[in-house]
Structure formats: C-alpha cells, structure tokens
Amino acid sequence: MIKNQTISFNTLGCRLNQSETAVIENTFVDRGYTIVDFQQPADVVVINTCTVTENGDADTRRLVNKINRLNPNAKIALIGCQAQIQKEKLATMNNVKWIIGNAAKMDLVSILEKEQEPENAKVIAPAFSRVSFRHPAAGIDHHHTRANLKIQDGCDFFCSFCEIPYARGRARSRVFEDILLEARALVAASHKEIVLTGINLGTYSDEKYHLLDVIKALMDIEGLLRVRISSIEPTTIPDDLIALMKTNKKLCRHLHIPLQSGSDKTLKVMKRKYTVAQYDEFIQKAFQKIPGICLGTDVIVGFPGESEEDFKFTYEYLRDSAVHYFHVFSYSERQMAKSQSLLGRVDNKIIQERSQKLRELSQRKRELFYRSQLNTIQDIIFEEENEGLWSGFSDNYLKITVKVDQNIKNESLPVVFKELQPAGKLRGDLI
Ligand code: SF4
Numbered sequence: 001m002i003k004n005q006t007i008s009f010n011t012l013g014c015r016l017n018q019s020e021t022a023v024i025e026n027t028f029v030d031r032g033y034t035i036v037d038f039q040q041p042a043d044v045v046v047i048n049t050c051t052v053t054e055n056g057d058a059d060t061r062r063l064v065n066k067i068n069r070l071n072p073n074a075k076i077a078l079i080g081c082q083a084q085i086q087k088e089k090l091a092t093m094n095n096v097k098w099i100i101g102n103a104a105k106m107d108l109v110s111i112l113e114k115e116q117e118p119e120n121a122k123v124i125a126p127a128f129s130r131v132s133f134r135h136p137a138a139g140i141d142h143h144h145t146r147a148n149l150k151i152q153d154g155c156d157f158f159c160s161f162c163e164i165p166y167a168r169g170r171a172r173s174r175v176f177e178d179i180l181l182e183a184r185a186l187v188a189a190s191h192k193e194i195v196l197t198g199i200n201l202g203t204y205s206d207e208k209y210h211l212l213d214v215i216k217a218l219m220d221i222e223g224l225l226r227v228r229i230s231s232i233e234p235t236t237i238p239d240d241l242i243a244l245m246k247t248n249k250k251l252c253r254h255l256h257i258p259l260q261s262g263s264d265k266t267l268k269v270m271k272r273k274y275t276v277a278q279y280d281e282f283i284q285k286a287f288q289k290i291p292g293i294c295l296g297t298d299v300i301v302g303f304p305g306e307s308e309e310d311f312k313f314t315y316e317y318l319r320d321s322a323v324h325y326f327h328v329f330s331y332s333e334r335q336m337a338k339s340q341s342l343l344g345r346v347d348n349k350i351i352q353e354r355s356q357k358l359r360e361l362s363q364r365k366r367e368l369f370y371r372s373q374l375n376t377i378q379d380i381i382f383e384e385e386n387e388g389l390w391s392g393f394s395d396n397y398l399k400i401t402v403k404v405d406q407n408i409k410n411e412s413l414p415v416v417f418k419e420l421q422p423a424g425k426l427r428g429d430l431i
Contacts, residue, residue: 005043006036012059013050015197015230017080019148020106021048023135023182024079027109044112045074048105049082051167053332057082064093077112079105081167084125085336091121101125102153102168106135128154128169132206134178145383145392145410146228147191151179151214152198157233159260160271160338161303161331168199173206176214183218192381192412193226193252194218201229202236212238219250225381225412226395228252231298234259234282235273242289252395253290257283258298259323262314266303269342276317287322292373294396295323299358302331302351305344311354319361324369326362328355367424373398373417377431380415382408400426 007028011021024046025035036042045067050056060082067074077098078090084101091099097118100108103126115122133153154169155162183194196214198204204211218227227250234257245251257279261267264275286293299314318326330351333340373396380400382392389401390408394415402415415428 003032006034006041007044007046008036008038008040008042009046009048010038010063011048012063013048013052013056013081015148015195016150016153016199017048017050019150019197020080021046022148023150024048024106024108027106031109031113033109041071042074044077045071046077046079046108049078049080051082051085051163051334053329053334055332057086060090061093064096068094077108079108081164084167085163087123087125091123096121099123099125103128128172130170130172132173132175134175135182145191145381146193146195147186147189148197148230149179149182149186149194150174150197152201152204155200156203157200157273158271158338160269160342161260161300161334163334163336164199166336171200171203173204176206176209176217179214180217180221183221183224187221187223190410192224192410193228194224195228195230197230200233200236202232202238210238211236212240212244215244215251219248224250225379226250226252228254228395229256231256231258233257234279237282242286245290245293249395252397253293254296254395254397255286255293256296256298259318259326260298260300261303261306261310262299262317263306263310264313266306266310266314269305270300270303270339276313280317280321283322292376292396294325294369294398296325296327296397297323298327298329300329300331301354301358302346302348304331304339304342304346306331306346315357315361318358318365323365325366326358328358328362330355363424367420370398370420370424370426373426374420375417377414377416379412380428381412382410384409398426400428402428402430404430 009021009025011017047063049060067076075097076095078096079100080102083099087099090096099121104124151174154171155165156171158165202211215227259279260270260272262276378394380392380394382390384391388403390404391401393399414431416431417426417428419427421427
C-alpha cells in the first residue's frame with residue numbers, strides 16, 4: 001500500500017473489535033494515510049470480522065459482495081476472528097488480498113506496506129502469545145461519545161459453545177501503563193466515558209494489577225466522568241466491586257453478566273462454572289446494595305439437549321430475577337466449538353419461538369425498570385440529535401431523549417425523567 005492511497009474500515013461484532021479498529025485506524029492516520037467513510041470508494045477496504053455466530057460469518061460475505069459490486073477496484077483485507085479460523089474459506093472470495101488473524105492485525109499498517117498487492121490472498125495468522133501485550137497507541141474514536149478501551153484479550157474458559165479461545169487465543173492482559181496512556185489520550189480527546197472491553201475482563205492480570213486496580217486508576221483521571229464495565233463473567237467478579245460502585249460515582253451502576261441458561265443441567269453441558277443459584281446470589285447482592293443498578297445478561301436459546309423443561313427454568317428465572325434486560329442468542333453451531341458433536345439438536349422453529357418469548361419478556365422487564373426510574377434526576381451524557389430530540393445515557397444505562405434547541409453533544413447534564421412513551425422510550429427535561 002502506498003501513502004497517497006485511501007483506506008476505509010468496517011467493524012463487525014463486539015465492542016472489543018470496535019476498540020481495536022479505532023487503534024488500527026489511528027496507526028494509519030499517524031503514518032499519513034487518508035481514511036474515508038466505508039460508504040465511499042477507497043483503494044483498500046478493511047473488514048474487522050466476527051465469527052461468534054453464523055450471522056457474523058454471513059455479514060462478512062455480504063460486505064465483501066457489496067464492496068465488489070460498488071467498488072470493484074478496491075483491494076480487501078479481512079482481519080480478526082473469522083480471518084483467524086476460516087482462512088481457506090475467506091481466501092476464495094473476490095478481491096480479498098489479505099487475511100490477517102487476531103495475533104497480527106494490530107500490525108496491519110506495516111503488513112500492508114510490506115505486502116504490496118499480492119496476487120493471491122496473503123494469509124498471516126500466527127499463533128497467539130500468552131504474555132501481557134502492549135498497545136502503546138490510542139484508539140481515538142471520532143464516531144462515538146463513549147470510548148471503548150481494550151484491557152484484555154482471549155479466554156481460558158473453553159465454554160463448550162464458544163470458539164473465542166481459538167479465534168482470540170488464551171487469556172492475556174494489556175500492560176497496565178499502556179491502558180493508562182490510552183485512557184489519558186481518550187480523555188484529552190474529550191471522551192467523558194470509557195467502556196472497559198475485553199473477552200474475559202474479570203481475569204485481567206498484569207503483574208500485580210487486577211481489574212479493580214485498573215478501575216481505580218482510571219477513576220483518578222481528571223476529566224473522566226464515567227467508567228463502565230462492558231460485560232463480566234459471573235465467576236470473575238472481584239469481591240469489592242459492589243463496594244466500589246457504591247462509594248464511587250464514576251463507576252457506572254451497570255453490570256452485564258452472561259447467564260446463558262437458567263437450567264443447571266444445560267449450564268453443566270455448556271461447561272459454565274456456576275449454578276443458577278450461585279449466579280442469583282451475586283445478582284441479588286448487587287440489586288440490594290446499589291439502588292438503581294441496571295443488570296443485563298446474555299442467554300442462548302436452543303443449546304443441544306435444551307428440553308421444554310430447561311427452557312421453562314430459563315424463562316422463569318429471568319422472569320423472577322432482578323435482571324432487567326437480556327440479549328437473546330439463538331444457538332449457532334461453530335466449527336471448533338465442542339458442542340458441535342453434541343446430540344439433541346433443537347428444531348429451528350422451536351428456537352425461534354423460545355427466542356421470541358424471551359425477547360418479549362426482556363422488553364417488558366426493561367420497561368418495568370424504566371418505569372421504576374421515573375421522576376428521578378440523573379446526569380445524562382448526550383450522544384446524538386434527531387429532529388430536535390437529543391438522546392444520551394445515564395450511568396445506569398437508561399437511554400433518554402430531551403427536546404433542546406442547542407447543540408449538547410458530549411455534554412453531561414442533569415435530566416428529570418418524565419415519561420415512558422408507548423414505544424418504551426424514556427423522555428425527560430433538562431433541569
Ligand atoms: S467465558 Fe466462555 S463464552 Fe466467554 S469467551 Fe470464554 S469460552 Fe467464550
């Protein structure tokens with residue numbers, strides 16, 4: 001790739017991918033390249049891929065076809081999780097010139113400078129290291145108000161439905177000082193909220209530092225108003241997290257803790273490390289100790305062997321527990337996941353019906369939570385405007401809109417929550 005060429009990026013999947021794309025984009029800017037919007041023609045197009053479900057795989061295919069249709073001269077680089085584990089398949093796609101796995105993708109700029117237009121797709125997917133990693137670079141995200149900050153990668157848990165340990169390698173942590181460097185750069189670039197991202201955040205460990213040390217150090221940064229934890233495995237939550245959340249307003253009252261199933265039998269086959277009762281013990285504690293906390297979860301529907309009774313346990317647990325909303329995933333067979341060989345496939349139609357029931361339940365519970373917050377006054381960091389209505393989030397993850405004439409993007413302002421509208425949206429007024 002040569003300096004006067006243009007490059008665009010598209011990110012599929014999780015927050016971690018987004019935070020990595022932001023860092024990669026900045027390495028290109030630092031070297032003098034011009035980044036253009038993904039919709040515009042570019043000499044090189046990068047897709048940071050996801051393979052967590054079949055949909056993630058399909059999205060890559062769809063995007064490559066779209067690029068070939070609209071921009072047939074573009075050279076395509078596929079990087080990330082799908083590039084790591086489906087190299088051969090991706091190499092057959094039109095105009096795909098580079099396939100770069102997770103262990104190499106942060107060096108994309110050097111790779112593209114070295115590997116000028118290979119005739120056949122060039123595959124670079126080295127094995128993962130197990131030691132702490134360095135990203136001295138910052139990922140200034142110019143598109144979003146909340147900044148994602150990567151502190152950890154990979155996972156050692158090997159849940160039976162999950163390919164992540166193969167796509168991203170074993171658990172390793174980002175060097176503590178590099179995290180602080182990037183956090184300070186993000187705050188200097190006007191970000192007021194940082195979202196900690198990683199695959200298994202609670203396992204963060206670099207020398208003597210653990211997750212709570214990272215959070216405490218970030219909370220000392222002047223100008224940073226909020227630190228949010230993106231998602232944390234139930235068995236890895238530090239003991240003092242709730243106490244810290246209670247005493248320090250900078251740590252958002254929001255936890256997303258994947259449950260995956262409300263049936264102990266299914267959890268066991270999934271190789272999860274807890275029972276429903278153990279999960280609930282923490283949820284109860286958080287709910288009772290932190291007024292207004294927002295609790296979310298992930299749940300998989302149709303895992304092999306999931307009977308009507310197993311589903312009923314999941315439904316009833318989520319209905320009765322303190323969890324406020326859930327992301328519902330239909331079980332999707334992954335080529336390297338152990339669950340591939342399990343018997344007891346659940347019919348697709350049943351999966352769709354069960355998923356629908358849970359989505360409706362989640363919507364009802366979210367609305368109940370919203371309703372419980374009416375007439376409270378909370379600080380909102382505003383993100384975007386649409387037809388005179390500005391929307392933003394509270395620390396406990398309530399999205400609210402207010403009618404204001406001036407530009408309040410990225411401002412933190414107190415809002416009184418006035419009304420829950422029929423579409424389940426909160427409306428408030430600045431005070
Ligand atoms: S904890 Fe389980 S589901 Fe989460 S990344 Fe690790 S193996 Fe996958």
